[in-house]
Amino acid sequence: xxxxxxxxxxxxxxxxxxxxxxxxxxxxxxxxxxxxxxxxxxxxxxxxxxxxxxxxxxxxxxxxxxxxxxxxxxxxxxxxxxxxxxxxxxxxxxxxxxxxxxxxxxxxxxxxxxxxxxxxxxxxxxxxxxxxxxxxxxxxxxxxxxxxxxxxxxxxxxxxxxxxxxxxxxxxxxxxxxxxxxxxxxxxxxxxxxxxxxxxxxxxxxxxxxxxxxx
Numbered sequence: 001x002x003x004x005x006x007x008x009x010x011x012x013x014x015x016x017x018x019x020x021x022x023x024x025x026x027x028x029x030x031x032x033x034x035x036x037x038x039x040x041x042x043x044x045x046x047x048x049x050x051x052x053x054x055x056x057x058x059x060x061x062x063x064x065x066x067x068x069x070x071x072x073x074x075x076x077x078x079x080x081x082x083x084x085x086x087x088x089x090x091x092x093x094x095x096x097x098x099x100x101x102x103x104x105x106x107x108x109x110x111x112x113x114x115x116x117x118x119x120x121x122x123x124x125x126x127x128x129x130x131x132x133x134x135x136x137x138x139x140x141x142x143x144x145x146x147x148x149x150x151x152x153x154x155x156x157x158x159x160x161x162x163x164x165x166x167x168x169x170x171x172x173x174x175x176x177x178x179x180x181x182x183x184x185x186x187x188x189x190x191x192x193x194x195x196x197x198x199x200x201x202x203x204x205x206x207x208x209x210x211x212x213x214x215x
Contacts, residue, residue: 001175004053004161004183008032010045012186017049024052026105026127026163026183028083029059040076047077055105055125057083058093066093074102081124083107086114091121098122105161115147119158125181130174131164140164145177152178168192 004024005016008031016022025046032042043056054077058069066089070082081103084090094104098121105125106118110133115126128147130140144162151158161181162174168191174182184192 001179002052002181003189004181005189006031006163006165006183006185008035008037008042008046009186010035010042010049013046013049016186016189022050022052024054024181024183025050026055026083026161028057028107043073043076043080047079051079053103053125054080055083055107056080057107061085061087061089063089063092063096066090067096070097070102070104071100081105083127084123086110086118091117094118094121094123098124107163110143112143112146112150115143115158115160116150119151119156123158125159125161127161127163127183129164130162130170131166133164134166141170141173141177144174144179148178148180 002023003021004026005013005022006026007013008027013025032039035042046054056073058066060066060069066084073082074080083105084094086106086108094106097104103124105127106123107127109115109126109128118126128143130144133140133143144160148160159180161183162179163183165171165182165184165188168188171182171184171192
């Protein structure tokens with residue numbers, strides 16, 4: 001499973017990229033707004049840091065607007081793919097964009113049926129929102145697992161991004177469900193590193209090293 005970072009903060013992206021584990025980034029207008037930057041400048045800088053896929057969101061609600069925005073966003077850097085909402089207009093836009101060779105990430109997916117339609121339209125990625133489904137009493141990870149299973153059954157090339165992940169166990173569950181990608185908030189990916197037994201082990205090794213380093 002590939003590790004993406006869900007952020008528009010370039011310092012966070014640089015930090016995680018330096019760990020050697022980062023394979024992509026997903027953004028949205030809310031994340032960019034937190035940084036107090038315009039979308040284009042933010043995406044241009046991210047593209048100088050990372051060669052992997054970068055998701056940027058089209059905000060038009062009509063097909064023509066989505067297509068126009070997608071062309072503009074995709075023109076910023078060759079590794080940018082365009083987030084398109086899971087609507088009838090969005091499907092039409094994805095179909096047109098796929099024929100132009102523009103990669104898309106169909107977002108706000110909450111069911112396997114929606115994921116199937118997005119794949120049929122030519123989506124490069126589909127993003128089931130796990131946490132938001134959990135919030136309303138459904139199993140978000142069940143949608144990820146079911147979607148992956150159906151895509152595998154029919155050899156569908158569209159990749160499943162487990163999105164709206166809230167804690168480290170979500171990442172483990174996404175991997176077990178067979179998600180191709182997990183897009184993870186910065187605070188969650190930092191928590192994934194830590195374990196109290198690792199900290200204790202390091203502390204003990206350092207203490208024991210102090211006893212022998214001058215022998």
